[in-house]
Structure formats: structure tokens, C-alpha cells
Amino acid sequence: MVIADTPLDKDAACAAAQSDVAYSQLVARIRLVLTVCAVLVAILDHAGPGPANLTALMVLSAYALLCAAVYLCPRCQPRWTRGKLRHRLDVAVSAAVVAAVGQADIFPLVFLFFAIVVASLRYGLAEGVRVTIATVLLYYLAAIITLPEVAPGRVLLRAVVLLAFGRVIAQLGELHILAARRQALLRELNQVANPRFGIERSMTAALERVRAFFMADSCLMLLDDPDSGVHTLRTVRAGGPAVAPAIAVAPALARAMLPAARTGVLLYVRAWRCWRAFGASALSHAGDSAAWTGYAPASLREQAELLGAASFISAPVSFGRGKGRLIVAAATRHLGRGDALFLERIAEQGLHAIDRIDLLDRIASDAAALERKKIALDLHDSAIQSYIGLQLGLVALCRKASPGNPLAADLDRLVSMAADVIAQLRDDAQRACAAPGADDAMFLAALRRQAAQAAAAYGVEIRIDAAPGLALGDRLGAEVLQIVREGISNVCRHSGAATATVALRCTGAILRIDIINPHDGTAPPAFQPRSLSERAGALGGAAVVHHDSAGETIVTVEIPL
Template sequence: MATPGFCAASAAPGTTAHFNESDIQLLARIRLVLAVSALFVAIVDQAGHRAAEAVGLFLLSCYLLAAGVAYAGVLKGLRWAGATLMHRLDAAACAAMAATGESDIFSLVFLFFAIVAASLRFGLDEGARVTFAAVTLYCAATIAASPGAVPARVFLQAAVLLGFGRAIAQLGERQIQAARRQALLAELNQVANPRFGIDRTMTAALERLRAFFGAERCIVLIEEQESGRHTLRAVRAGGPPVLAAEAVDAALAGAMLPEPRAHALLYVRPWRRGAPALALSHAGAGPWLQRDEGQMGQLAALLEAASFISAPLVFERGRGRVYVIAASRHLGRADALFLARIAAHELAAIDRIGLLDRLASDAAALERKKIALDLHDTAIQSYIGLQLGLATVCRKAAPSNPLAAELDKLAAMAAEVVVELRDYARHAPAGTADGEPIFVSALRRQAAQANAAYGVDVRIETAGTIALGDRLTAEVLQIVREGISNVCRHTAAKRAAVSLRCGGEILRIEISNEHGAMAPPAFRPRSISERAQALGGSAFVREGRFNDTIVCVEIPL
């Protein structure tokens, strides 16, 4: 069962210290200094030529060599030099110091250094393991070095050392949790970007919450004030990057919105049959309150959770709850309070993006409708007049006229443009009829126009779920259009390809064209690069495997 007042996230995946390079180097330097000092003291205090002393000096010399190699590895950025191997080696050095029987102070220094290094770098679990191992080795070495020692005194000393080691490990865990929470809050602020839309942004935020707590699912349930409609988002490990809110039954929503709705909830299933469950609520101030164990147990069964925490949500459009659900591990009180803080500030701020996105989408829809009407009244009517004029000229030209074939071709092109403009004006206000993303349809029209005007065959390829907000869609569309235009105007290529892929948290755009045997000189597409940088991404040019040039754009999502 979770320890009251202590964050139970110590068992969560990815619980590691947020050490920077300078901190790791500092630990390595301290280890090296301790090793040099211990060896020097052992040499000075050497009383004779006993075999135990010789073995101790040899082991300390090996440890000094290992500490020096580890320090050099840290300076070079080698991963193993800052891993668990070194503080476990520190615990072994503690036993070696105790085995000499001459340096009790230094052996204790090595013991506590191993515990501190493990706790600050890897948290409670690793700190507790190293504490138990170091104390066990220290006591065994002490008894072996001094057979006449009183076992009771050694056991008392071991109990005191275990207590201190546990306290150090808990302090290290607290520091790690504070750093992880700060990092999570920074990540939630980063994902709160209006250009990605509310669905992608909220899904990303819930996935970060799920990963932080090491839970199986994270659920947001909202009751809209105006319509009374209930919507739910459920994020699982390995789920899609974009989840739209789904409507749920009112009875199910009522069961997931227990009263009082302003309380944070914590439930932990009993660890054995007959034991009481931990069912608590917190009102934001004061002590934790006991909840009806039966009601909370039913809610846990509905959620299929061994443990869950929940916090109230207050959004612009309604109220609801966020749930973090663990099927195996137990969450604690500090987890529930931290979730309540996130729900009250970060998630509420993210929801405001939805309001901004809806306002922007409505404005964009009105603008598209206006453009469609203007397009029909100006461009389409003009092209119809051009088409009629060309048809008249074609009728007047005799079949023997050498320009007759060209006139017929121009008339056919004008007719195709009229059809395309009418199709665009019809679908612009509400997207495409076949459900294809409107920007993909726009790219296909651009590709068709490039083929008709320049004779360049442009292939459009998409992979993954490409669900972008209106503003990001407009930017991506302009980047690809600029790339196609560059291929048509600045190269002699007859074939090109545009590839759009959403993988993980990156949107990758590749615009490639053949260049034959002669590769073009190095260049940088200035306009595309500037647009990519404005979106927080980058653009670069590379050579493909089939004598083609590829302009690559990566935009973080």
C-alpha cells in the first residue's frame, strides 16, 4: 500500500535522476579523490606485511584504477561511466576497506558515498538495494577482519546504517520526483501550442501524464454545460497520437463523476483478502477524508484499476474529471495532489486552446466561403469568357490552319481549369466530399497543375494519420507548394515526389526530384527553411540513392 505523504511514483518506469553532465563529472571526481585518499591512508597506516593488508592494498589499487578509468569515461561522455556499475563498485570498495581492519572511517565514507550516489542518480529502489548490499558487505568484512568482535554490536551498527541509508534513499527519491515534476510541467507547457489543435494537444498531454505516473491509462471525462453531452478521451500506451473526444452514455458518465465533484480522489485495492482498501478524497485544503469503500471499489472495478487517482477539471465549456489508472502498481497521496495541480492549471490552459482553435476554424470556414464566392464571381467567370472566346476562334480557324491544333489544346486546357475551379469553389467551404484531408486534395490539384503546365509528373504520398490543425495545415500546404514550384521552375526534372509522414512526434515532409548524372551544387531553400524554423522545425537537403535531390522538412508535433 502506498506510503502516506510520500510519492509512490518511485516504482514508475523511467525514474532516473535529472543529472546534468557537470553533476556526473562531480561524482566521478569525488570518487577519484576518495580512492586516492583511501589508498594513501592504507599505505601510511600499514603496520606490517600481513596477507590481509596486502590484499587490501591490491584491491584499493584496482579500485583507484577503476575510478580513474570511470572519470576519463565521464569526460568523454561514455554512458557506462555514469551507470549503476560505478556506485555498486563503490559498495564493494567499502567492503574492501573494512576488510583491511585499519580504516574504519574511510570504509564508512565509501558506504555512504555509494548510497548517496545511487539515491541521487536512480532514486529509492536503487538506493535501497545499494544500502542493503553495502551494509551487508561492510558487516561481513568487519566480522571477517575482527573475529573477536561482538556480533550484537555489529548487528546494532548494521541497523543504524540501514536506517540512515533508507533516509538518504528517500531524500534522493524526493529530489528526483521534484525534478521529474518540473520537467513534466515544462513538457505540458511546450505541447500547449494552438497550431496543433485541441485533439492532438490534449492527447499529447494525457500521454505525458500516463507515462509520468507509469499508469496503463489516462482518461478525461467532460460534461458540457450547454448541451449536457458527455465526452471522453482515453489514452493508452502505444495509442494513436490524435484522439478525438467520443460521446459516452449519461449513466456511465454519472458513475465516473461521483460527488462531491470538487474533491481529488485516491483508491488503492487491498493487498490481501479481508484487508481494507484505501479510499480517500481531498478537498484542496485540510486533511484527507475517508470515502465509501464500496462506491470507490465499484468505480475501480468499472475502470479495471488496482489503483487510481482522479482530480476535478473546470473547463470553459464544462466540468469533469481526469483519471490516472494503474492496473498493477499503487499510486499515492502525493500523486493525487500533483494531478490536482496539473488539472487546475496546465490542463485548463490547454483546454483554452480548444476555444481558440474553434474560433480560428470558424473564421477560416467563413474566409473559405468568402473566397469561394469571390472565386466564382471573378476568376471562374473570366475563365468561362476565355473558354468561349477560344471556342469561337477554333470554329473560325480552318482545319488546314497550322495553329488549329494549338488552339484546340488551349481550349481544352481552359475547359479543364474551369472544371477544377468550380470543384474547388464547391468543396472549399467544407472540405472534400470523399473524406480526404483538404490539404491533401489541394496538393493533388497542385500536382495536376504542375503536370499540365510544366510537364512534371508529381506523385503525392502520405503515410500515417495526418491530422493537423487549420493553422499548421496552412503552413504545411504552403511549404509543399513552394517545393513543387521550385522543382518546376528551377530544375529540368520530369518526375518528382512529395512524401508526408507522421511518425511519433515528428511530421516529415520530403520533396524529391531526379537530377540525372550531374548533381546540382549545394543549396538551401531559403523560404522553406524560414517557414520550418518558424514552426520550430528544420529543413535540409540531401542526396537520394537514385540520383535524386531530396528537400527534407521536419516539424515537431
């Protein structure tokens, strides 16, 4: 496995390891044992006391007491025990260990290796190498200063051995972290976004995780539908929308991005400016037992220019009935062979859960279409016809009333409200018969239409405050529209407020809907909107009600994405 060409974000990658209490306690126990042993060696195995040895002994004793406090009181750990400063302080104390033990040969190296192992296993190659270099320098200086009778060549030999072994340990730590990150990514890809919100959001979330793992600029999926012959491309970029729909592309563009041989992994790395004599890398890998072979460099160079990337990796993928390529492109860093082989594993295993969701989604959509049609017919026969009869009765009553009747204006308003309800029911019936779908512009327009209807029917001014670039997709948009409609209805019918605000925000993986209305200064009694709570619960979320100091009642609905 090649990992040297795969730089990692160690701080983000090791967040889980940092929270592992058992691992931290084990490290604290080992550190305490080594430090106590260092104190004992400094007392029992030193050739005569001296000022330098006394100072080192005091440093070691203080450090031993601090390590004991950290181990015995894990809840009261100081700041240095929760980050890189921990093993860096071990490196500094190691110099005192070398000065304290004098002629002892093995123990100082064991204590120094401990700091390198901890840094490498937690933060990988870069931090392990830094700690190794610092450890070697401190060890060499401490040995030269405190042990002048030892030959410098002998001390230098130990330092070189320590440097070599430290580099190997750092490499092993890199392997450990990389394997953990890869397993975590495959696990996350099987825990895709909420399937209730459709395949678009699930696929976008999966591609974004792949892009973030490789620290690339974009992740693309190009599929060829053999039935229709249409090529679709889905592109996810850093900071892009939460839903990236698949768009149809021209056959010429698809041919430029799809290799002649649809199987095998491709790797392209553009030549460095300062190493152009060595040329670029254009390689192909056909299977587990195959070796890397050269691939048409001109073709991959054109594709890299099309992607605007310094390097890219590509693996075959099958999704539903379509077949194509999964592509990861980076503009500023070079992807390696290990990256390409792992991308093949992602394409083979990581996207299967989403593929199953897609299949189940299509089956459920066909069944739901029949059910929606039945509901639309029932709605027409039971509700719409009844409201039409009510409207006709109100119109007849208006005609009977004399022009000067004081109830004429109220009757006209009731007729208008009945007409609006009939129009809304007919729209609902038409939407029920059609496939669910509404882009984000239509979603916001529907929200504003609901606000206008509330203002016309109840005289309540509703302000819609949607975050810029809010992208919900068709299914989530339909669910949110129903939630907002119910919330506006509750404000208009039960609060007596003249104004209200509906705020929609996406924070991380949570969609937050706030329905805010002022009250008269006296907080209303505690209540829980049952319909909103049931709708939020069906989506895996929750609805809560609270009152702020500004005299406002806020109904908050949070939905996990």
C-alpha cells in the first residue's frame, strides 16, 4: 500500500481518537510508568550527584507528579494533555531523562521512542517526523553537553538509529490513521442522508464526503444510460449546494471524459514545473493482481485540462442501469496510486447503499403515484364537491340579502374564502396526481403564496426569511412546505398576532424552521403543536416551543439532513 503520496488532515482525521477515553488513559498510564522509572534510574543508576543531575531529577520528579495527577484524575486534566503539546512536552522532558540517567544505554531511547510512537499514532507521518527530528536533536545535544567523556561518534550513531526508527514508526502511524479514515468513510457512505428526501440529496452527500476525504476540488459521476443513450453528469464542488442534480451532457463531452476501456482505474498527475524532465504520470490499473501500466497520456491530459485539474483519479462505477466513471479531480495537489485504488473500492462498495435506496425509491414512487391518484379522486369527491356546494349556497344567500343588509360584506368575504379553499384543494389534487417535484424557486414562490393568502384571509402579515442559496430538493421542499403551511395556519387561527416571521436555515446537517409571532406581553400557556410535532417526527426531527425575552413565541422545527 502506498501512502506517502497521500497527505492527510491529521487534526480532523484524529478527532475520534482524541475522544477515546480508554486510549488516553492507556497512554497516561504508560507515561506515568516511564516517568517513575526515569526518576528511579536517576536516583539509583547515576555515577555521582552533581548540579546538572539534581536539576534533571527535580524536573523528572515534578513531571512524574503531574503525570500521576493526570492519570488518577482524568476529569481534571490540564490543557496540555488534550493536544499536540502533550507529546511535545515529552520530547522536552526526554532531554532531562538523558541528563539524569548518565551512562545508562537503553532507558533513554525507550523514553524517547514513547514520544515518537504517541505522536505518530495520533497525528500520522508529518507530526511523527517533526517529533522524531526534535527528539534526535535534543538527545544529541543533551548527550554531548552532559556526557563529554562519551565519543561524539558513538552518540551520533545512536542519534542516526533513533532517527531511522522514528521515521519507520511515523510511517506505521500514517498507515494506522489512513486505514481508520478509510474505514470511517466506507461506514459513512453506508449511512447516507435521510432516504425520505430522495436520491438526489443522498448522492450529493456521498460525493461530497468522497471529495472531502481526498481533499480535492471536485467529485464527478458520469453515467451512460444504455436504454435511452443519455449521458448524465453530477458534479459536487467545495462549498456547493446541498443538492447537485444530474444534468444531461452532450455525447461529445461524455466521450471525452469516458475512456475507450470502461474497466480499470486511471491516474493522471501533471508534471511539476521544476521536474518537467521526468514528465507526467498517466497510469492504468486493471485489477487486484494487475500491475500499473502506462495509459494514453494525451487522452488523460485533455481530460485533466477539461476538468481544470493538476491530477485526477477515475474508477468505473455502476449505478442502477447506468454505467460510467467516478472521478475525483484536484487542482493544487497530486493524487497517488493508493488514492486511485481506494476510489475503486468506494465505487464498488461504498455506493451500493445509495443504489439500493434508488431502487427502493423508484418502486415506492410507482406505488405512491397510484395512491396519490386515488387520494386525489377521493379529495375531489368528498371535499371539493362539498365546498362547491357550500360556495353555491353562500352565493344564493348573498343574492337573497338586500343591498343594505349589514351582513352582506361578511357574506361576500365568506364566498371569497370558499373560492380560495376550492382553488387550493384543486391545486393539491393536481399535485397529488403529478410526480412530486418543485425546484427551489418554485418552493420559495409557494411559501410567498401561502403568506399572501394568510394576509388576504386573516390580515396577518407573514415575512418569509429564507437563507440565501437554500437548496432543499423536491421531496424535502414538499415536506417543509406542508410544515410551514400548518405553522402559518396555527399563527393565524390561535395567536391573534398581526405579524409573523418564517425563517429557514441550514446549519450543518440540520434544517431549522422558526415560526415566530409576537404576543401581547403575557406569555401564552404551554402548548405543543401536535400536527407539526407529528410531521417533524416522521422526518426524524422534532418541534419545540419557547418564548424569548422580546415577547415572541417561537416554534422551532429541526429536521436532520
